Amino acid sequence: MMQYVKDLTHGSIRGQLVRLALPVMGSSFVQMAYSFTDMAWVGSLGSKSVAAIGAVGVLTWTSNSLALINKVGAEVNVSQCIGAQRMDKAQAYASHNLTLALLISVVWTTLIWTCAVPLIGIFGMESDVTQLSVEYLRVVSTAFPFIFMSAAFTGIYNASGHTQVPFYVNGIGLALNMLLDPLFILGFGMGTLGAAWATWISQVTVCLMFFYVLMRRRRLFERFRILVPLRLPYVPLIFKVGLPVALLNIFFSLISLFMGRTASAEGGYLGVMTLTAGGQLEAIAWYTSQGFSTALSTFVAQNYAAGCTERIRKAFKMTLGITAAIGAGCTALFYGGGEWIFSLITSEPDAYRAGGLFLKIDSYSMIFMMLEITTQGVFYGTGRTVPPALVSITGNVLRIPLALLLGHWGWGIAGVWWAVSMSSILKGCVLFGWLVLRRHVLLTGSTLRPRSGLLS
Template identity: 25%
Template sequence: MKKEQVELFESDNQWMAIFKMVGPALIAILVMLIYNMADMVFVGQTGETAQVAAISVVSPVFNIIMSVAMLISGGGTVLISKDLGAKDMEHAKIVSSLCIWAASILGILVGGLIILFRHPLLLLLGATPDIEKYALQYMVILAMGAPLLLLANMLGQVLRAEGAVTDGLIGNLIGTVINIILDPIFILGMNMGVVGAAVATVIGNIFAVVYYGFYMKRRAVVLNAKIQYAIKRPIYIFSVMALGVPNSLSTLLSGLANSFANQLLAKYGSDSIAANTAAGRVNLIIVMVLMGICMGAQPLIAYNYGAGNYIRLAAVIKRLLILNLLGGAVMSGAVIILRTEIIGLFLKDEAVAATAESILSILMISSPFLGLFYLGTNFLQATGKAMEATIVSTMQKGILLIPSLFIFEYIYKFMGIRLAYVVADFGSVIIAVILLIIEWKKTVEANQKRRVDYEYCA
């Protein structure tokens, strides 16, 4: 590793190190949000709520693709960072090569399965007759581009493991700028609607993958696609996937929960789905920023854990706690104040927009505290506690949320669907904080024991 990369992980001021890691990651997250919302904004300009709703109906499919990417990138980032902390360059090269080959193969498989089962999948996702045509077009094009979407997302994350946060950001920016330029041309100029949105997304990811390939060829420390590394220890891919399960499962369950939510919303009409989609996209801004803070700092946590530098690790965790709580409170307050103007970007129908504002107000109850959930999950992942991290992720989007959707919809009807998200959020935050405290105490005790053993042997 270069001197400045080593200093970033080992000796830079803790706040400075966090901002160096988190800053580009946050910009990448915001870029990705703009990238995702560009589709909604430009499709919304067509004035057809059915097309807006189609994007929501297909979002679980997009989540499936992203969950596979996170299955590889989540574990790969942690293992590569820990290997670099332990100065094991050979193992890091093997892991990085495995990640790239696994992402490519899984992208082809996932895309093929989505296309093969497209009709039953849309039925499961709750597509109403007026939405089905648009949803099918959007979904098939995304599925065809699945290998590229998967590779672009995975590579952007794994680059952070070797400290190349700026290059990860540049790749994201390239893909997003291309997408935003093409969106109005395809969606409005060529009157392609959701088809244009999907095509622009795939083309943007092609450009991102090309840039990451250029980085690997010229500047990578350990990141590579050499098959000779992958075939040395192919079994390591299971270690990668085990650590990637928490983020992957969270994304997958989120898509499953959204499909159940859409099925419940279908009885209230496509306007209700559109209102729910708009409010959910705004809330996603806060969720993704808080997630980005924790994911951006995850290599810093993993590196210092792998190096046994627990004093620096503790300082990083404390500062991330402050950053998450403060950031969550400020963003939630801003959204409440500006909710009318923000929702107006997505919806032109005043009645539908008013419904979306009501939904958004409910979501803001739990949003300020979600950073604690992501901090807990990322700490557990970074320290190799795959099982505990998986439990936390399963709680938020699965065990707590899915039953709550049906229970609260039965009691409170339409608004009960979003109340279910708030209840699940608070429950998962509590569980994540408890597990974080337990595992941190274990880490401190293990460190103290090692120090006593070392002093005794000396």
């Protein structure tokens, strides 16, 4: 069965990392483009429609975070089984992740649909805007089962070394979404609901394409079943690996909400604009390094199970060198050209000067952010997702008291930006230090063994 997957335990390390990372980066940018496309076309309907979709953003972020349970669960467990030459177990983990993704998504969709009104009511918007948000959320929520399944499919293909498949499939989905948005929103006069249905059709199409590719075009497993009866020890090990990553992202979205309120209190609408727009600019660097981190995770998982210790060490050093170079480039660009970058977004002097200050302060943390993300890849590959989650959640939570303290000391809006930057520096140092202290378990030794129970 190994001819269906890529064996990463032999061959050029650098070449394998780059070939794995580039499609993952492309897939990440495709996902970013979905929200940009919807927002661009909805913007023509007016600020109320934009606010309606924006209010749903936190809930869709939370939903995508929950989908990481099975995406990461597949990436780690399936790839470790492949590295150990246990394709029967790899197939079982793939099927269990897909089954769990469907079950979790159905429960989550039911909850969101039932509680849509009180959830949107939290934002305290006008009644007509609230109604638009509720209608949009209920349509989009019915696509969650397909989104969760697609995330699990992505994890399976990443684990097998075929990261280009999710990139191609998601790219087709984006193209379809870009065609349907103007047709439904303006052509059919459906307004905000047009954007919801365009997203729904695109996500369903993506899921069906994954199903077709896995079952017909590029079969990774023989006699593969999408849905199976859930059995031990698969389910607990999937949650053990995937749940910490999901919680990490959920907490990050909640912290971002509070930081947005703090930025508004210190800098008004310019503070909120700077935080949101600056976050999108920072995300470009984040997604680039995340592509290499995901590639490293898959590489480490296969070689960890195969006991190829030296290849893990070399891969980590190579990946760290690449991401450090990316971080250094972002540091130079953000420090020296922050105002110019923001002037491409807005022509208001006060706005691009505020944005320039954010990027200048944020530039100090770029290399440390790369350090954290790269180190995550090693932990994830060995199935230890709890340490990165603990470090990230703790560091992000610290942003709140730090921002309040610096604001109390009279730092103003700059104190909020320094809270973000300093916490990123802290997270990178702590997680890397954790890796160094645990290197005898993670990166050294003549024989590495998968986590207890994985192959039993």
